[in-house]
Amino acid sequence: MDLSSLKPATGSVRNNKRVGRGTGSGRGGTSTRGHKGAQSRSGYSRKRGFEGGQMPLQRRVPKFGFTNMNRVEYKAINLDAIQELVEKVGSNVVDVETLRTNGLAGKNDLIKILNRGEVSSAVEVHAHGFSKSAVEAIEKAGGKAVKL
Structure with a gap:
Protein backbone atom coordinates (compact mmCIF):
# COMPACT_ATOMS: atom_id res chain seq x y z
CA MET A 1 0.00 0.00 0.00
CA ASP A 2 1.26 3.47 -0.88
CA LEU A 3 -0.09 7.03 -1.17
CA SER A 4 -0.81 6.65 -4.89
CA SER A 5 -3.32 3.86 -4.24
CA LEU A 6 -5.41 5.83 -1.69
CA LYS A 7 -8.91 6.80 -2.75
CA PRO A 8 -12.05 7.91 -0.90
CA ALA A 9 -14.66 5.43 0.30
CA THR A 10 -17.21 4.42 -2.31
CA GLY A 11 -20.23 6.72 -2.35
CA SER A 12 -18.59 9.45 -0.29
CA VAL A 13 -17.67 11.72 -3.21
CA ARG A 14 -20.22 12.96 -5.75
CA ASN A 15 -20.09 15.42 -8.63
CA ASN A 16 -21.60 18.86 -8.16
CA LYS A 17 -25.15 19.45 -9.41
CA ARG A 18 -24.60 21.51 -12.60
CA VAL A 19 -27.71 23.61 -12.89
CA GLY A 20 -28.95 25.60 -15.89
CA ARG A 21 -26.88 23.77 -18.54
CA GLY A 22 -29.67 22.97 -21.02
CA THR A 23 -32.70 20.70 -21.10
CA GLY A 24 -30.65 17.60 -21.91
CA SER A 25 -28.98 17.76 -18.49
CA GLY A 26 -32.34 17.42 -16.75
CA ARG A 27 -31.65 20.57 -14.77
CA GLY A 28 -32.19 23.24 -17.43
CA GLY A 29 -35.15 25.60 -17.75
CA THR A 30 -36.10 26.54 -14.21
CA SER A 31 -32.82 25.14 -12.84
CA THR A 32 -34.58 23.09 -10.13
CA ARG A 33 -36.18 26.24 -8.63
CA GLY A 34 -39.78 25.51 -9.63
CA HIS A 35 -42.05 28.06 -11.32
CA LYS A 36 -42.33 31.72 -10.31
CA GLY A 37 -42.46 32.99 -6.73
CA ALA A 38 -39.82 34.64 -4.57
CA GLN A 39 -37.75 31.49 -4.21
CA SER A 40 -37.23 31.28 -7.95
CA ARG A 41 -35.71 34.78 -8.13
CA SER A 42 -32.08 35.69 -7.71
CA GLY A 43 -31.26 37.64 -4.58
CA TYR A 44 -34.01 35.93 -2.53
CA SER A 45 -33.06 35.17 1.05
CA ARG A 46 -35.44 33.57 3.53
CA LYS A 47 -35.95 35.31 6.88
CA ARG A 48 -34.39 33.58 9.87
CA GLY A 49 -37.01 31.38 11.53
CA PHE A 50 -39.33 31.45 8.47
CA GLU A 51 -41.34 28.24 8.25
CA GLY A 52 -43.02 28.61 4.87
CA LEU A 57 -42.03 28.48 16.68
CA GLN A 58 -41.01 31.67 18.48
CA ARG A 59 -44.55 33.03 17.95
CA ARG A 60 -46.34 29.76 18.78
CA VAL A 61 -44.70 29.37 22.19
CA PRO A 62 -46.39 31.59 24.80
CA LYS A 63 -44.56 34.24 26.79
CA PHE A 64 -44.90 34.13 30.56
CA GLY A 65 -43.32 35.39 33.75
CA PHE A 66 -41.29 38.48 34.34
CA THR A 67 -37.84 39.34 35.67
CA ASN A 68 -37.61 41.92 38.42
CA MET A 69 -34.61 44.11 37.58
CA ASN A 70 -34.32 45.27 41.21
CA ILE A 82 -19.34 27.61 58.42
CA GLN A 83 -18.58 25.04 61.15
CA GLU A 84 -16.48 23.02 58.67
CA LEU A 85 -14.65 26.20 57.67
CA VAL A 86 -13.91 27.10 61.31
CA GLU A 87 -12.45 23.62 61.89
CA LYS A 88 -10.43 23.79 58.67
CA VAL A 89 -9.04 27.33 59.06
CA GLY A 90 -8.85 27.40 62.84
CA ASN A 102 -12.07 29.03 50.54
CA GLY A 103 -14.34 28.80 47.48
CA LEU A 104 -17.69 29.12 49.24
CA ALA A 105 -18.57 32.38 47.46
CA GLY A 106 -17.64 34.22 44.29
CA LYS A 107 -15.95 37.59 43.99
CA ASN A 108 -19.14 39.63 43.56
CA ASP A 109 -21.56 37.46 45.57
CA LEU A 110 -23.68 38.88 48.37
CA ILE A 111 -23.71 36.31 51.17
CA LYS A 112 -26.63 35.22 53.34
CA ILE A 113 -26.22 32.79 56.23
CA LEU A 114 -28.98 30.20 56.64
CA ASN A 115 -29.74 27.83 59.52
CA ARG A 116 -28.99 24.32 58.28
CA GLY A 117 -26.70 22.37 60.53
CA GLU A 118 -25.19 23.51 63.81
CA VAL A 119 -22.41 25.74 65.08
CA SER A 120 -20.65 24.20 68.07
CA SER A 121 -18.04 26.91 68.70
CA ALA A 122 -18.34 30.64 69.38
CA VAL A 123 -17.90 32.18 65.92
CA GLU A 124 -18.05 35.77 64.77
CA VAL A 125 -19.68 35.71 61.31
CA HIS A 126 -19.66 38.71 58.96
CA ALA A 127 -22.15 38.56 56.05
CA HIS A 128 -24.60 40.66 54.02
CA GLY A 129 -27.67 38.88 55.39
CA PHE A 130 -28.79 36.36 58.02
CA SER A 131 -31.95 34.38 58.60
CA LYS A 132 -33.48 34.94 62.06
CA SER A 133 -32.96 31.31 63.03
CA ALA A 134 -29.28 31.47 61.93
CA VAL A 135 -28.67 34.53 64.14
CA GLU A 136 -30.30 32.72 67.08
CA ALA A 137 -28.18 29.60 66.52
CA ILE A 138 -24.94 31.60 66.28
CA ALA A 145 -23.59 37.74 63.73
CA VAL A 146 -22.36 40.97 62.12
CA LYS A 147 -24.40 42.30 59.21
CA LEU A 148 -22.44 44.27 56.62
Whole structure:
Protein backbone atom coordinates (compact mmCIF):
# COMPACT_ATOMS: atom_id res chain seq x y z
CA MET A 1 0.00 0.00 0.00
CA ASP A 2 1.26 3.47 -0.88
CA LEU A 3 -0.09 7.03 -1.17
CA SER A 4 -0.81 6.65 -4.89
CA SER A 5 -3.32 3.86 -4.24
CA LEU A 6 -5.41 5.83 -1.69
CA LYS A 7 -8.91 6.80 -2.75
CA PRO A 8 -12.05 7.91 -0.90
CA ALA A 9 -14.66 5.43 0.30
CA THR A 10 -17.21 4.42 -2.31
CA GLY A 11 -20.23 6.72 -2.35
CA SER A 12 -18.59 9.45 -0.29
CA VAL A 13 -17.67 11.72 -3.21
CA ARG A 14 -20.22 12.96 -5.75
CA ASN A 15 -20.09 15.42 -8.63
CA ASN A 16 -21.60 18.86 -8.16
CA LYS A 17 -25.15 19.45 -9.41
CA ARG A 18 -24.60 21.51 -12.60
CA VAL A 19 -27.71 23.61 -12.89
CA GLY A 20 -28.95 25.60 -15.89
CA ARG A 21 -26.88 23.77 -18.54
CA GLY A 22 -29.67 22.97 -21.02
CA THR A 23 -32.70 20.70 -21.10
CA GLY A 24 -30.65 17.60 -21.91
CA SER A 25 -28.98 17.76 -18.49
CA GLY A 26 -32.34 17.42 -16.75
CA ARG A 27 -31.65 20.57 -14.77
CA GLY A 28 -32.19 23.24 -17.43
CA GLY A 29 -35.15 25.60 -17.75
CA THR A 30 -36.10 26.54 -14.21
CA SER A 31 -32.82 25.14 -12.84
CA THR A 32 -34.58 23.09 -10.13
CA ARG A 33 -36.18 26.24 -8.63
CA GLY A 34 -39.78 25.51 -9.63
CA HIS A 35 -42.05 28.06 -11.32
CA LYS A 36 -42.33 31.72 -10.31
CA GLY A 37 -42.46 32.99 -6.73
CA ALA A 38 -39.82 34.64 -4.57
CA GLN A 39 -37.75 31.49 -4.21
CA SER A 40 -37.23 31.28 -7.95
CA ARG A 41 -35.71 34.78 -8.13
CA SER A 42 -32.08 35.69 -7.71
CA GLY A 43 -31.26 37.64 -4.58
CA TYR A 44 -34.01 35.93 -2.53
CA SER A 45 -33.06 35.17 1.05
CA ARG A 46 -35.44 33.57 3.53
CA LYS A 47 -35.95 35.31 6.88
CA ARG A 48 -34.39 33.58 9.87
CA GLY A 49 -37.01 31.38 11.53
CA PHE A 50 -39.33 31.45 8.47
CA GLU A 51 -41.34 28.24 8.25
CA GLY A 52 -43.02 28.61 4.87
CA GLY A 53 -45.89 30.75 6.15
CA GLN A 54 -46.70 28.44 9.05
CA MET A 55 -46.77 30.27 12.39
CA PRO A 56 -43.11 30.21 13.49
CA LEU A 57 -42.03 28.48 16.68
CA GLN A 58 -41.01 31.67 18.48
CA ARG A 59 -44.55 33.03 17.95
CA ARG A 60 -46.34 29.76 18.78
CA VAL A 61 -44.70 29.37 22.19
CA PRO A 62 -46.39 31.59 24.80
CA LYS A 63 -44.56 34.24 26.79
CA PHE A 64 -44.90 34.13 30.56
CA GLY A 65 -43.32 35.39 33.75
CA PHE A 66 -41.29 38.48 34.34
CA THR A 67 -37.84 39.34 35.67
CA ASN A 68 -37.61 41.92 38.42
CA MET A 69 -34.61 44.11 37.58
CA ASN A 70 -34.32 45.27 41.21
CA ARG A 71 -34.05 41.75 42.69
CA VAL A 72 -31.06 41.18 44.97
CA GLU A 73 -29.58 37.69 44.71
CA TYR A 74 -27.74 36.23 47.70
CA LYS A 75 -25.37 33.28 47.81
CA ALA A 76 -26.76 31.01 50.53
CA ILE A 77 -24.27 29.50 52.97
CA ASN A 78 -25.43 27.22 55.77
CA LEU A 79 -24.17 26.94 59.33
CA ASP A 80 -22.76 23.44 58.75
CA ALA A 81 -20.47 24.87 56.02
CA ILE A 82 -19.34 27.61 58.42
CA GLN A 83 -18.58 25.04 61.15
CA GLU A 84 -16.48 23.02 58.67
CA LEU A 85 -14.65 26.20 57.67
CA VAL A 86 -13.91 27.10 61.31
CA GLU A 87 -12.45 23.62 61.89
CA LYS A 88 -10.43 23.79 58.67
CA VAL A 89 -9.04 27.33 59.06
CA GLY A 90 -8.85 27.40 62.84
CA SER A 91 -10.04 31.00 63.11
CA ASN A 92 -13.14 32.05 65.07
CA VAL A 93 -13.83 34.98 62.72
CA VAL A 94 -15.51 34.12 59.42
CA ASP A 95 -15.80 37.12 57.13
CA VAL A 96 -16.66 37.54 53.45
CA GLU A 97 -13.01 37.39 52.40
CA THR A 98 -12.51 34.06 54.22
CA LEU A 99 -15.55 32.59 52.47
CA ARG A 100 -14.28 33.77 49.08
CA THR A 101 -10.74 32.46 49.52
CA ASN A 102 -12.07 29.03 50.54
CA GLY A 103 -14.34 28.80 47.48
CA LEU A 104 -17.69 29.12 49.24
CA ALA A 105 -18.57 32.38 47.46
CA GLY A 106 -17.64 34.22 44.29
CA LYS A 107 -15.95 37.59 43.99
CA ASN A 108 -19.14 39.63 43.56
CA ASP A 109 -21.56 37.46 45.57
CA LEU A 110 -23.68 38.88 48.37
CA ILE A 111 -23.71 36.31 51.17
CA LYS A 112 -26.63 35.22 53.34
CA ILE A 113 -26.22 32.79 56.23
CA LEU A 114 -28.98 30.20 56.64
CA ASN A 115 -29.74 27.83 59.52
CA ARG A 116 -28.99 24.32 58.28
CA GLY A 117 -26.70 22.37 60.53
CA GLU A 118 -25.19 23.51 63.81
CA VAL A 119 -22.41 25.74 65.08
CA SER A 120 -20.65 24.20 68.07
CA SER A 121 -18.04 26.91 68.70
CA ALA A 122 -18.34 30.64 69.38
CA VAL A 123 -17.90 32.18 65.92
CA GLU A 124 -18.05 35.77 64.77
CA VAL A 125 -19.68 35.71 61.31
CA HIS A 126 -19.66 38.71 58.96
CA ALA A 127 -22.15 38.56 56.05
CA HIS A 128 -24.60 40.66 54.02
CA GLY A 129 -27.67 38.88 55.39
CA PHE A 130 -28.79 36.36 58.02
CA SER A 131 -31.95 34.38 58.60
CA LYS A 132 -33.48 34.94 62.06
CA SER A 133 -32.96 31.31 63.03
CA ALA A 134 -29.28 31.47 61.93
CA VAL A 135 -28.67 34.53 64.14
CA GLU A 136 -30.30 32.72 67.08
CA ALA A 137 -28.18 29.60 66.52
CA ILE A 138 -24.94 31.60 66.28
CA GLU A 139 -25.71 33.60 69.43
CA LYS A 140 -26.84 30.47 71.28
CA ALA A 141 -23.38 28.97 70.63
CA GLY A 142 -21.79 32.14 72.07
CA GLY A 143 -20.92 33.72 68.75
CA LYS A 144 -21.82 36.97 67.04
CA ALA A 145 -23.59 37.74 63.73
CA VAL A 146 -22.36 40.97 62.12
CA LYS A 147 -24.40 42.30 59.21
CA LEU A 148 -22.44 44.27 56.62
